[in-house]
Amino acid sequence: MPFGLLKFGLTKTYPARRILPRQHDLKSRYDVVIIGAGGHGLATAYYLATRYGITNVAVLDKGYLGGGNTARNTAIIRANYLTPEGVAFYKESMDLWRGLSDEFDLNILYSTRGHLTLAHTDGALRTARWRAEVNKHLGVDSDLIYPDEIARLCPQLDLSKNVRYPILGALHHPPGATARHDAVAWGYAEGAARHGVEIHQHTEVTGIHVQGGRVTGVETTRGAIECGQVLQAVAGASSLVARMAGLKLPIKTIPLQACVSVPLKPFLDPIIVSGSLHTYIWQTTRGELVMGGATDPYPLYSTRSTLDFKEGLMAHILELFPFLSEVRVNRQWAGMADMTPDFSPVMGMTPIGGYYIDSGWGTWGFKATPVAGFRMAECIANNRQPDLLHPFRIGRFETFSQVGEKGAASVGH
């Protein structure tokens, strides 16, 4: 019996710790307003408060805390990217991830499972080797492995050669991990609130005030707020919120769907991704299979589900694991992915003074939650683009200085 549970058994009344803070009245002025109480926004607030002592901060959300893509992602954490800039960034994120349960004193169920990106074509094999080489050079554990080794790591995979897309190899990333996605937001929220940050759920920003090239406040459904600094961290609605500030972003918003199965006894340890088959699958601690695939084929602001997505995805799941045909899908949902031209985020300073952006998170935002918060807090506190975020600056598209990560995207887009 772990020590942390004893108090629940030994007290008469439930020792509630109140993980999520109470709702406050909205003040008319804060130093910093963060739009979006998802993982990224809350993480930024947390690091602003804990690392920079900036606590007069309001985090606003139009819905409930962590109810956007924080609630909808499929919780895969990895750093096996393609560009040196991307690898360095996600590597720092993984370093932060490993310490979060400890830092929050809340178990976010961070689970190192190993991550396999299967290659079914010689082109995919080349990309896998490219990623492995860049990763290794930058100190990220990745390697190109072949069917014998794949069979050892995941004996359940169909490795036969007479299938439509035989598995030729895989990029193996041993530190690949998952975590309880909601708990990450709760941990950041609790920590931020403990330091005085206010979190206002069901408080929608309806306008952003800019005067003389500087942000001066925001308009909300609960009244106006004056502030000197504003961060938008609203994956799925980045372009819409940026437009309120007068910014145009090179982002297309496309639904991304996923499913979970009915719980099963554990049989699958690693996270399995197939880019060629637009499929990924892993098994949660509860026993559900989490399955996802490519983004929808067209831009849309909607989280509706579609049947054809599920049909295509499941056909490919069976290519990899034929025996899953008798397993049942329990739930299907969608999130909205803010896709950038180069499959890298758009972060940091903007042409508007005091207005910061954390966007373009496409299908890769969850794993970046800690580092995005950590570095955006630095950016806001110092009012300067951190070096690590320089490659992801908003202005890079004007000169086509892109950070091409399409080759490292899990699935098709």
Place this chain on the structure above:
Amino acid sequence: MTARLAPPYGLLLDRDRSIRFSFEGQPIEGYAGDTIASALAANDIWLLSRSFKYHRPRGILSMAGDDANTLVQLPDEPNVLADLHRISDGLAVTGQHYTGSLRSDGGQWIERIAKFLPVGFYYRAFHKPRGIWDFWEKRIRARAGLGTVNEAVRGRYYDKEYAFAEVAVVGAGAAGVAAAIEAARAGRQVVLIERQPILGGALNHARVDARATRGVDLAGALAEDLAAVEDRITILTDATCTGLFDDNLLAVVTGNRLIKLRAEQVVLATGAIEQPMVFANNDLPGIMMGSAAQRLLWLYAVRPGRHAVVVTVNGDGYGVALDLAEAGVTVQAIVDLRTAAAPDSRVEEAVSRRYPILQGFTVDRAIANAGGHHLAGVDLVPAEKDDMATPARRHIACDLLCMAVGWAPAASLAAHAGAAVTYDETANSFTVADLPPTIHATGALAGIWNTDDAIAHGRHTGRRAAGSHGEPTAKTDAAQLSVSAPFPCSETGDGKAFVDFDEDLTPEDIRNSIAEGFDHIELLKRFSTVGMGPSQGRQSVTNALRLLCRETGQAIQESQGWTNRPPAFPEKIGQLAGRGFDPVRKTPMHDRHLEAGAGMMVAGNWLRPVGYGSNLSEAAIAEARAVRNGVGLIDVSTLGGIDLRGPDVVEFLNRLYTMDYTKQPVGRGRYALMCDMTGTVMDDGVACRMAQDHFYVTATTGNSDGVYRSMLQWNAQWRLEVDIANMTGAFAAVNIAGPQSRKVLGPLCEGIDLSAAGFPYMAVGEASVAGMPARIMRVGFVGELGYEIHVPAGYGEALWDALTDAGRPYHCRPFGVEAQRILRLEKGHIIIGQDTDGLTHPHEAGMGWAIGKRKPFFVGKRAIDIQMARGLERVLVGFTLPPQTAVLPEECHLVFKGEDIVGRVTSIVRSPTLGQPIGMAYTAPDRAEPGMPILIKGPMGRYIQGTVAALPFYDPENRRQAG
């Protein structure tokens, strides 16, 4: 088998057919038509499963597949609903999620330490010291999950059907059948979808009034009406509608088939789900919904118990008591939570029969028998604690407790369609509103609980869906017929009371979650996992929401129900996948390649020969030598071919490709390089001018669909006068290459003078080859004299044979993709996608020569100009390694300048022609001069130094291909 009730009980049974199966190894007998649960119940087996967290015994709850208490394991299939799955001979059923045996589950100890495992306990511990979670997670995972996957299952047959309906009706209860009849009467083609094997829904088992047979009579009348319009109704029974998607696309699962049904209008008559009551030990086998008891009786002829108590707030509960008594069950008590029953013929009948009725009472707790596996009695207490008028606590022995305390509309599909599903405080239930105009709700889903009203409303809805309006029905007022208790939750008794059976959640768990700040229904769900189990909250959401609102003081009407996500009922992965459809494209010469011993590889949708022979790397070298020294054939049918015709064809090509086609004469081909708007190289091919206004443009194998799509997309914007036809696959094509190729092709070719002067490099034309109409191009991808011959696909094999025969005297041999890669690398030709990547612009790839200098525009020009103004950051070069290099770097090994990654190897091969390793790689522009060193981090992280070399490596004067 213990005695079953005689007909008319057992509507679904075929008593002439006995079925033998087993449960937990014990042989069991049932009838055809039985479900696993009904057959077991008939044999007095009530314990079916163990619960998720505490491993408590569970049994029949809804008898309708609405709960997870009956999930059992089949050899090949985990998590099977025993109350829906019909038995078959030899079926081996076991329980799941237990240690030891189902009856004596070693996992039950967990309940004894339940207090140490509060809601969300895993968030509170197991993480200190750092790293210890890895240890705990394995142990927690082993205890989680439900059924077990059989990894040996292979290749079950599943398929799909595409169907259409003018009106689709989901649910064949009274309202649904009435709607279907009226829509068909109005002339519409109707599809009626029913989850059960027979039509009629609750009419088959519910007691709609004092007379036992009234429901069956109504069903009979509806069946007659239905028969009169049967030519316009397709009836699908045993068919479950699992999803309602945009534009009225219904997913219907039946047997091993997924029907994708598109309907003009949809009538949802999905009915309602009876809701449980929360009290101590409310999960004991023997406690079930009133409707479950009625289903057991009427559908399966099984007596659900011997001594029954019914707890109720509505006439349905009294109906249950009447049914039970008539089937020989002793009704010990009807416990009515209300102090006075609303007028109802069933209440009056029960009163007149002098059943013991306890008004103003509630269940304090249920008590298990000695084995702990079944209900043995209930303790009752006054419903209002301070109600002094009622006599105090009493105990009643019983082996059956029927819960009839209210209903929730089966609103999943309505919610998928975008309906607002909100709680109505007068009806004490959810209601459905704001459906899209082509989707209609009727029956209990629409809050209509009286059967006659439901039929009238169903008829009206059917007419409305058919487009004719007819008479409006009387407006039904949900409040007038409230059938649900406002708060069917009693927390006085000892023992665990469950709000969510799937997840073993108690009211305390819900309150504790709220105390932790999870005070919105969605947050509550995520923290406590209420509603996240296999039954998707069908029986927990209503009570959880009631508890949440009571605890927080929120107005329940304003609280939102949670998002209802598809599927409405779990779908098998095999059903969704169907037979799969990933087309494999084979060229017309595919069989010839196999006959010649080719090893095949995936290339886009196609299969292509890698090479011919058992050792493919040796074969590639031999094939390459054959092409250099004699002649070889390669099947290039997989190349994209697009015909562009029209007066604006040149303008179109000039905009889309980087080169200038204005002055290209008829009868000539020209290289074609395509970029996207960011200047990234996308594809290449050859644009052949077949006539003044006709080009035939080739594209790479993997990209041809993308090129075609891109052409259509751009021309939708430009609106140039050009026709774009994708001919990929319509032509078969062969490239014959090598110094002897003219000699092989010459005798076969009529209509073109193949001499160097008559048909020079990059000439194109139409001719007859071995009597077949052909387009011929002189191209030089492999760097030798060569011709690409395109013939209609039907001639492909004949062309291949003709060339093979004609080539025999010259030792002509087929060559595959690998040999072609060697040859083109020797010649310094790039492969798009291998020697370029997602950001490569033409200058980086050394393709600046392919950009028309004087063109004002082409797709990507502006982006390329901006990037060139910034300066080149990398450039593709050729390089060589010393011949004695033992271990070569591989493609995508990195190129360094000091510590900085400046590029990667894109292609590398040991050149048979040059006798040393050659390759192409990106490197820094200041390291790109021939003769400079290039530093590559090779296998095992060892650095290898090569030398930058001028491209091409082979025949830089192009004498061979011009020959």
